[in-house]
Amino acid sequence: NAGVMQNPRHLVRRRGQEARLRCSPMKGHSHVYWYRQLPEEGLKFMVYLQKENIIDESGMPKERFSAEFPKEGPSILRIQQVVRGDSAAYFCASSSGGGNSPLHFGNGTRLTVT
Protein backbone atom coordinates (compact mmCIF):
# COMPACT_ATOMS: atom_id res chain seq x y z
CA ASN A 1 0.00 0.00 0.00
CA ALA A 2 1.68 3.17 -1.20
CA GLY A 3 -0.78 5.48 0.55
CA VAL A 4 -0.35 7.61 3.64
CA MET A 5 0.09 5.29 6.61
CA GLN A 6 -0.94 6.30 10.10
CA ASN A 7 -0.55 4.33 13.29
CA PRO A 8 -1.96 3.42 15.59
CA ARG A 9 -5.52 3.49 14.25
CA HIS A 10 -6.93 3.74 17.74
CA LEU A 11 -5.18 5.05 20.83
CA VAL A 12 -6.57 5.20 24.34
CA ARG A 13 -4.81 7.30 26.95
CA ARG A 14 -5.66 8.33 30.51
CA ARG A 15 -5.63 12.01 31.38
CA GLY A 16 -2.07 13.18 31.97
CA GLN A 17 -0.40 10.58 29.76
CA GLU A 18 1.41 11.25 26.50
CA ALA A 19 0.09 10.37 23.05
CA ARG A 20 2.35 9.79 20.05
CA LEU A 21 0.81 9.58 16.62
CA ARG A 22 2.87 8.48 13.63
CA CYS A 23 2.52 9.21 9.94
CA SER A 24 4.45 7.90 6.96
CA PRO A 25 3.71 9.97 3.84
CA MET A 26 3.11 8.58 0.40
CA LYS A 27 6.23 7.48 -1.42
CA GLY A 28 7.88 10.47 -3.04
CA HIS A 29 6.02 13.01 -0.87
CA SER A 30 8.07 15.30 1.31
CA HIS A 31 5.30 17.57 2.61
CA VAL A 32 3.25 16.46 5.61
CA TYR A 33 0.21 18.06 7.18
CA TRP A 34 -1.67 17.23 10.36
CA TYR A 35 -5.37 17.92 10.74
CA ARG A 36 -7.71 17.28 13.67
CA GLN A 37 -11.41 16.49 13.51
CA LEU A 38 -13.40 17.02 16.65
CA PRO A 39 -16.84 15.36 16.91
CA GLU A 40 -19.47 16.99 14.66
CA GLU A 41 -16.89 19.33 13.12
CA GLY A 42 -14.85 19.58 9.97
CA LEU A 43 -11.12 18.95 9.80
CA LYS A 44 -8.97 21.74 11.21
CA PHE A 45 -5.41 22.43 10.11
CA MET A 46 -2.78 21.99 12.78
CA VAL A 47 0.70 21.99 11.26
CA TYR A 48 2.63 21.74 7.97
CA LEU A 49 6.09 20.19 7.89
CA GLN A 50 8.77 19.36 5.42
CA LYS A 51 11.74 17.16 6.22
CA GLU A 52 13.36 18.53 9.39
CA ASN A 53 11.42 21.79 9.15
CA ILE A 54 8.17 23.14 10.55
CA ILE A 55 6.75 25.39 7.84
CA ASP A 56 3.48 26.51 9.43
CA GLU A 57 2.29 25.62 12.92
CA SER A 58 -0.40 28.28 13.18
CA GLY A 59 -3.09 25.69 13.96
CA MET A 60 -1.25 23.99 16.79
CA PRO A 61 -2.37 24.64 20.37
CA LYS A 62 0.31 26.67 22.11
CA GLU A 63 0.98 24.13 24.84
CA ARG A 64 1.37 20.36 25.06
CA PHE A 65 1.36 19.77 21.27
CA SER A 66 4.44 19.33 19.11
CA ALA A 67 5.25 17.85 15.73
CA GLU A 68 8.34 16.73 13.92
CA PHE A 69 9.28 15.22 10.58
CA PRO A 70 12.85 13.93 10.92
CA LYS A 71 15.22 13.24 8.08
CA GLU A 72 14.62 9.51 8.57
CA GLY A 73 11.38 7.94 9.72
CA PRO A 74 7.79 9.02 10.05
CA SER A 75 6.33 12.32 11.12
CA ILE A 76 5.30 12.33 14.78
CA LEU A 77 2.53 14.35 16.42
CA ARG A 78 3.09 14.38 20.17
CA ILE A 79 0.54 15.42 22.75
CA GLN A 80 1.79 15.70 26.31
CA GLN A 81 -0.42 15.50 29.41
CA VAL A 82 -3.54 14.69 27.41
CA VAL A 83 -6.94 16.01 28.50
CA ARG A 84 -10.43 14.82 27.57
CA GLY A 85 -10.77 17.65 25.05
CA ASP A 86 -7.92 16.15 23.03
CA SER A 87 -10.17 13.21 22.10
CA ALA A 88 -10.55 13.46 18.33
CA ALA A 89 -9.57 11.92 15.02
CA TYR A 90 -6.13 13.08 13.90
CA PHE A 91 -5.47 12.90 10.18
CA CYS A 92 -2.15 13.15 8.43
CA ALA A 93 -1.91 14.16 4.78
CA SER A 94 0.97 14.41 2.35
CA SER A 95 1.63 16.08 -0.95
CA SER A 96 4.40 16.11 -3.49
CA GLY A 97 5.03 19.82 -3.24
CA GLY A 98 3.74 23.29 -3.60
CA GLY A 99 1.18 24.67 -5.95
CA ASN A 100 -2.21 23.03 -5.94
CA SER A 101 -1.12 19.40 -5.71
CA PRO A 102 -3.97 17.77 -3.76
CA LEU A 103 -3.49 16.39 -0.30
CA HIS A 104 -3.66 12.63 0.18
CA PHE A 105 -4.98 11.69 3.60
CA GLY A 106 -4.30 8.71 5.80
CA ASN A 107 -7.09 6.87 7.60
CA GLY A 108 -6.46 8.73 10.81
CA THR A 109 -5.73 7.93 14.43
CA ARG A 110 -8.71 8.07 16.77
CA LEU A 111 -7.49 9.26 20.16
CA THR A 112 -9.69 8.65 23.16
CA VAL A 113 -8.74 10.19 26.49
CA THR A 114 -10.38 8.57 29.51
Added chain:
Amino acid sequence: DQQVKQNSPSLSVQEGRISILNCDYTNSMFDYFLWYKKYPAEGPTFLISISSIKDKNEDGRFTVFLNKSAKHLSLHIVPSQPGDSAVYFCAASARGATNKLIFGTGTLLAVQP
Protein backbone atom coordinates in the same frame (compact mmCIF):
# COMPACT_ATOMS: atom_id res chain seq x y z
CA ASP B 1 -15.64 31.92 12.93
CA GLN B 2 -16.67 29.36 10.30
CA GLN B 3 -15.14 30.58 7.03
CA VAL B 4 -16.46 27.62 5.03
CA LYS B 5 -20.05 26.61 5.65
CA GLN B 6 -22.03 23.61 4.58
CA ASN B 7 -25.49 24.36 5.85
CA SER B 8 -27.08 21.02 5.00
CA PRO B 9 -25.90 18.33 7.41
CA SER B 10 -27.52 15.64 5.31
CA LEU B 11 -29.06 14.96 1.91
CA SER B 12 -31.01 11.97 0.62
CA VAL B 13 -31.29 11.27 -3.12
CA GLN B 14 -32.66 8.44 -5.25
CA GLU B 15 -30.23 6.39 -7.29
CA GLY B 16 -29.88 7.77 -10.81
CA ARG B 17 -30.95 11.29 -9.85
CA ILE B 18 -28.75 14.34 -9.39
CA SER B 19 -27.14 15.13 -6.03
CA ILE B 20 -26.35 18.80 -5.38
CA LEU B 21 -24.17 19.66 -2.42
CA ASN B 22 -23.69 23.29 -1.48
CA CYS B 23 -20.96 25.27 0.19
CA ASP B 24 -20.61 28.96 1.11
CA TYR B 25 -17.48 30.82 2.11
CA THR B 26 -16.78 34.20 3.65
CA ASN B 27 -13.09 34.86 3.01
CA SER B 28 -12.51 36.72 -0.26
CA MET B 29 -8.84 35.67 -0.16
CA PHE B 30 -9.79 32.07 -0.94
CA ASP B 31 -8.78 31.23 -4.49
CA TYR B 32 -8.77 27.44 -4.61
CA PHE B 33 -11.60 25.13 -3.68
CA LEU B 34 -11.83 21.38 -3.30
CA TRP B 35 -14.31 18.66 -2.53
CA TYR B 36 -13.37 15.61 -0.49
CA LYS B 37 -15.39 12.49 0.12
CA LYS B 38 -15.11 10.54 3.36
CA TYR B 39 -16.32 7.07 4.30
CA PRO B 40 -16.59 6.08 7.98
CA ALA B 41 -13.27 5.11 9.58
CA GLU B 42 -11.32 6.31 6.53
CA GLY B 43 -9.51 9.49 5.63
CA PRO B 44 -10.92 12.04 3.20
CA THR B 45 -10.38 11.27 -0.48
CA PHE B 46 -9.84 14.07 -2.99
CA LEU B 47 -12.65 14.31 -5.53
CA ILE B 48 -12.42 17.47 -7.59
CA SER B 49 -11.09 21.01 -7.35
CA ILE B 50 -11.57 24.40 -8.95
CA SER B 51 -9.46 27.52 -9.16
CA SER B 52 -11.03 30.94 -8.73
CA ILE B 53 -10.22 31.79 -12.35
CA LYS B 54 -12.80 29.25 -13.48
CA ASP B 55 -16.51 28.89 -12.82
CA LYS B 56 -16.89 25.20 -13.66
CA ASN B 57 -14.82 22.06 -13.60
CA GLU B 58 -16.02 18.65 -14.65
CA ASP B 59 -14.65 15.16 -14.05
CA GLY B 60 -16.86 12.30 -15.10
CA ARG B 61 -20.03 12.28 -13.00
CA PHE B 62 -18.74 15.13 -10.81
CA THR B 63 -19.00 18.82 -11.64
CA VAL B 64 -18.07 21.71 -9.38
CA PHE B 65 -19.53 25.17 -9.97
CA LEU B 66 -18.09 28.33 -8.48
CA ASN B 67 -19.99 31.62 -8.12
CA LYS B 68 -17.42 34.10 -6.84
CA SER B 69 -19.81 37.03 -6.51
CA ALA B 70 -22.06 34.95 -4.25
CA LYS B 71 -19.10 33.22 -2.55
CA HIS B 72 -20.81 29.93 -3.25
CA LEU B 73 -19.81 26.64 -4.76
CA SER B 74 -21.68 23.46 -5.42
CA LEU B 75 -20.89 19.87 -6.29
CA HIS B 76 -23.17 18.06 -8.72
CA ILE B 77 -23.12 14.29 -8.95
CA VAL B 78 -25.06 12.81 -11.82
CA PRO B 79 -26.21 10.12 -11.96
CA SER B 80 -25.96 9.37 -8.25
CA GLN B 81 -25.01 5.83 -7.24
CA PRO B 82 -25.36 4.03 -3.89
CA GLY B 83 -21.56 3.93 -3.63
CA ASP B 84 -21.58 7.72 -3.53
CA SER B 85 -23.11 7.58 -0.05
CA ALA B 86 -20.53 9.26 2.19
CA VAL B 87 -19.77 12.55 3.92
CA TYR B 88 -18.70 15.28 1.51
CA PHE B 89 -16.44 18.07 2.70
CA CYS B 90 -15.94 21.36 0.94
CA ALA B 91 -12.52 22.95 1.52
CA ALA B 92 -10.83 26.19 0.52
CA SER B 93 -7.39 27.70 0.60
CA ALA B 94 -6.01 31.20 0.21
CA ARG B 95 -3.34 32.53 -2.10
CA GLY B 96 0.08 31.59 -0.74
CA ALA B 97 -1.31 28.93 1.59
CA THR B 98 -2.44 26.43 -0.95
CA ASN B 99 -2.46 23.35 1.23
CA LYS B 100 -3.59 24.96 4.44
CA LEU B 101 -7.15 23.91 3.80
CA ILE B 102 -10.17 25.29 5.63
CA PHE B 103 -12.86 22.62 5.75
CA GLY B 104 -16.60 22.86 6.08
CA THR B 105 -18.45 20.63 8.54
CA GLY B 106 -19.55 18.18 5.86
CA THR B 107 -22.78 16.94 4.31
CA LEU B 108 -23.83 13.31 4.69
CA LEU B 109 -25.16 12.10 1.33
CA ALA B 110 -27.36 9.01 1.28
CA VAL B 111 -28.17 7.61 -2.15
CA GLN B 112 -31.18 5.31 -1.94
CA PRO B 113 -31.28 2.33 -4.33
